[in-house]
Amino acid sequence: MLSEDLRQSVRDAFSNLTQAKALKPRWGQRQMIAEVANTLGDTERSPFLAIEAGTGTGKTIAYTIAALPVAKAQAKTLVIATATIALQEQLILKDLPEIKRHSGINFSYQLAKGRSRYLCLYKLDQLIQGSPDTPMLSMYPDEAELPEGEEAQGTYDAMLMAVSDDSWDGDLDSWPDALEPSVIRSVTTDHSQCLGRRCPHITGCSFFRAREGLEEADVIVTNHDLVLSDFRLGGGLILSAPEDSFYIFDEGHQLAEKCLQHFACFARSGRTLNNLAESQQWFESKHTFFVENDVRPESLAAITANQTDLLQLTRDTFGLCWSLLNDRTDTRSDLRFEFGVVQSELREGATALRDLWRVNRQRLNPFAGLVEALLEEADADDRETWEASLNDLQVMVARAEGQIALWDSYAESAAQDGTPWARWMRHYGDESSIECFASPIYARDILSEHVWDRVSGAVMTSATLTALGSFEHLMQQTGLPEDTKLARVESPFDASRGRFVVPDMRSNPSNPGEHTDELIERLPLLLEERLGTLVLFSSRRQLQEVHEALESKFGDSLLIQGVMSKAEIIAEHRKRIDNNLPSVIFGLASFAEGVDLPGEYCEHVIIAKLPFAAPDNPIDAAHAELLEAEGRNSFMELTVPSASLRLLQACGRLLRTETDEGIITLLDTRIANKRYGRAILETLPRFTFDIQG
Known part of the structure; x- marks a missing residue:
């Protein structure tokens, strides 16, 4: 049970903050504070919480005020991981400074980002x-x-x-x-x-300077990617030790997908062959320099011989992939292997290629160690050459690691134990464009092993964690422990201020040509109703076709994803609205979440169709295949819950403050006349509904 002293510390911090900033305490925020504090502070209960907190709850203040006193009392580091840079900046530049200034809690905080965000x-x-x-x-x-x-x-x-x-x-x-x-x-x-x-x-070094003091920080703000990278390396190498940390996964609905991306493998034929040829040329150009510095010629010869063998075997293996891709009767862009099992001939080729890459790594690692030792002893004239050589060898080792991971997955694909994987190939023209992929189907086993089994406690939160009104989909995706506390906090905003309209459409999105034609016909009238409009598409092709048809009529008022960056689109959109000019954003999935356009910046959200995942997504197809093999309904268990979540996220773009109002128009009547559609409809916020279809 949470001690009375800790309970009082949390109450005092929240009271100090709300009084200092003249904030109106919200019931949902209080509820969330209690749930987070009890989860992390009560040693007699599960230290895991999944809490859905509706827009406007004030969840950042809630989880920070609740978790900080508990973390400090238990000498734990609080790691707050988000999915977007925008939320990290809000935490570092606004939320945490204000909490420190007004709550009475004395704490230090620091931002942790990966090397790719810093100048080298x-x-x-x-x-x-x-x-x-x-x-x-x-x-x-x-x-x-x-x-x-x-x-x-x-x-x-x-x-x-x-x-x-x-x-x-x-x-x-x-x-x-x-x-x-x-x-x-x-x-x-x-x-x-x-x-x-x-x-x-x-x-x-900008990266290492940014890391100074990270070990002493009470709060580390980072992103899901860096947390997953740290866990993949063993945990505690980049961030604080998992066993000594509490984790807050904000925007937690993205964690499972991020996890799959981190553990997936990939190789492209042209790139791989170019890399090998480049490495051969590199060793040839360095040969004289190395020999003059007492590197044994036999070591160099062994590496170059291995690379010659790799070049030939790689050509042969991708040649086999090319044959498999072209010896089929279907017209799919991907060749997905049923149940992830690669054909026996390719498995044999993958086994040989994996083993040869392992030899490559075995020879490169000690050579890189030798170069590192020689770098330590090098005089000023040669030091730059040794530094560049070590850098390049590290790249070669990393390339080998990636190749080993992919071909090992293909070689062992017939094994039925462990986490199931999806494996597939595709090409875009000739043999140089062949791409081979392998990805775990479920993130749950990976997250259980690398995260949940390691951390002292964790809170997962988002405005959209439930699908079809249940946490079941989340639990299946993330593998959160069975005793995880599940909670929901309703948004304080009045959902009835938003109208949810479904027009009586002639077309069905299952016929994309007819549906696109009707969108082109209907959108002009809808776009003229409000200044700030967000139109969300599930298909890039449909977005482009609608844009081409309407560009002459709406001109500069259309802002198109892909033509400008997301940040540039939002800035231009706000600028146009501020100048009382109409502005319409045409966006895909990334504009359906994490976009904050309050008030007149977004008074109308138009959703082209129910946001089902693309039918040719290989990971989803492999997942569905497994469910169907067990006699289960993959459409109702996988496809519909995912679409429900995406629709909730899209609808969440409308009401961003207590005074916001506007319209959501869904140009898809399946939500009203299909059983699965009605199931999705029933889980939406209590908008003012106008279902004409």
Whole structure:
């Protein structure tokens, strides 16, 4: 049971904060504070909580005020993990400073982001020097070509100047101008490429400077990706030790999907062959230098011979993949292996290729260790060459690790024990475009092993955790312990201020051509009703076709996902509304959640159709296949609950404050005339419904 002293500490902190900021305490917020404090502080109950907190609950204040006193009393670190940069910035720049200032709780906090969010001074130095003597391999050379031209070089020079005069800390998210993805890739690194303490720029490294004091912080704010990366490495290597930490997973409905992305494997034929050829050329160019520095020629010969064998076996294996992709009668874009079991001939090829990559890793690792030792002893003239060599070897080892993971998955695909996997292939034209994938189907086993079995306690929260009014879908997806406390907090906003309209449509989305034609016919009238409108599509193709048809009529008032970045679209949308001009956003799934457009910025949300997942999604198809094999209804158990969640998230874009009002229009009558549609309809907030279809 939660001690009375801790209970009083939480009450006092909440009272101090609400009085200082003249906040009106909300019942749902109080309820959430009690649930979080009791879960983490009561040692006689399960330390896990899944709590759905409707929009406007004030969940950030609730979980922080509740968890901090408990964490401090138990000498635990509080790790708050979000899915978006926007929420991290809100926590670091607004919420936590205000809580510290007004609650009476004395605590320290720090933001933790991955290396890819910080400038790498070593890579910037190489880019500015343009030195041909220190070429660096890229993890993704065919996708991440270095940007060229005066504009890119001007950006590099400006970055160096800003870091040198301490006007910028190297955090790319705080760079004043929008950066092209190619520029970001060119100036960032990852754990495989980072030279760590051996880097000549270690004292000024933006990433390591940002980590100073992380071990002493009471609260660490980070993202789901970094938490999962830490757990995959064993836990406690990047963040605090899991056993000594409480975790808050905000936007927790995304955790399972993020987990699958982290543990998935992938290889592309063209990239793999290019990497091997590049590695061969690299060793040839370095051969004389290495031999002159007492590296045994036999070691170099063994590595290059292995790479020659890898090149040939990789060509043969992808050639077999090409045959399998083309020797079929169906027209699907993917070749998915039933129940994840790869054909026997490809399994044999994958086994041989995996084993050869393991030999590659076995030879590269000690060679990288030798180069590291030689770097420590190198004189000033050669040091730069040794640093670049170590960096490149680390990239080669990381490439080998990725290849081993994929081909091992294919080689062992006939084994039926453990977590089931989906495996599939596709191509986009010729043999250089073959892509091979493998992914766990369920995140639950992975999260159980790497997260739930390790942490001291965890709270998962979001405005949308339940599907069809139940936590069952969440529990299946995430593998939260069976004794997890489940709770719901209703939004304090009056849902009846939003009208939910379903027009009487002639077309059915199952016939996409007819449905698109009717959207083009109906949307002009709907778009003229309000200034700020968000139109959500489930299909990029449909979005593009509707845009092409309506562009001449609406012109600049249409803001299209893919033409501009998400941040640029939102900024331009707000600017237009502020100037009393109409503005319409055409967006896909990423605009259906995490987008905050209160008041007149979004008075009408138009949803093209029920947001069912794409029917050709290989992981969902593999999941459905398993359910059907067990005699279960995959559509009702998997597809409908997922669509229900997505629809709730889309509807949540409308009412963002207590005074908001507006319309949600769903251009899909299946919600009214199908049994599964009515099940989804019954779980929506209590809008004012106008069902015409």
